Amino acid sequence: MAASGDQTLLIVDDDKSFSQRLARAMEKRGFLTETAESVSEANAKVDASAPAFAVVDLRLEDGNGLDVVEAIHSRRPEARAVILTGYGNIATAVTAVKLGAIDYLSKPADADDIHAALTQRPHDKAEPPENPMSADRVRWEHIQRVYELCDRNVSETARRLNMHRRTLQRILAKRAPR
The missing domain is CATH 1.10.10.60 (Homeodomain-like)
Incomplete structure (x- = not known):
């Protein structure tokens, strides 16, 4: 996973029950998780200690999750961040990647999808979906x-x-x- 062996993971989502379920699932996979419900709370945690991994919701009550990705990437360029959103579009996906995100997943995404996105090798290609939407x-x-x-x-x-x-x-x- 992370080159330094650091398994810290920050989960930023304003849906508290989702973030708690995801935190438990990722802890079972070996991550040391922290959660935040807002951009301001996440930025405070990043300032205190930038995580090696992050899962960030795009739309948060007090702002845009891309601001969190940018803060993480500026403090720790090798960090691997994944954006989750129910409002995906190409423009925000491109912006997310430019700001340092390694993947962009649409909700609902399960822990297996998120774990695969966080741990994939940089040059691995994503698998096409087995059951694409009609x-x-x-x-x-x-x-x-x-x-x-x-x-x-x-x-x-x-x-x-x-x-x-x-x-x-x-x-x-x-x-x-x-």
Whole structure:
């Protein structure tokens, strides 16, 4: 894993139950974990002692997880950070990598996926997904993402998607496609 044998891992996510479950799972895999729920709390922990590994949520209540990745990378350039997000797009993935992240995973990601991302060799290629999402599922995920970005405002979401409000309401009322 880390060249120096340092197994410190900082998990930054405002979903406390998720971060606690992930911390327990990563401790079973040999990491010494710490958690933080905000950018300010994470930056304070990084200033005290920059971790060898980090798992950082992109959207936090008090800011952007990319700021945490940047702080970690400036204090410890060899640190391996993974960004987790439910709001993924190419622009933020590119920015995350430029700031020092080694991978960008969409939620929900399990501990095995996160462990694999943290411990992969620098030149290993990612495996293609075994079960890629269907086109209907990708469309549904995009609609859900825009809906959340609009603070669950149906009218604003419909306007941004160039869709009739009632059509959007029918889509939102249905279950997610497989």
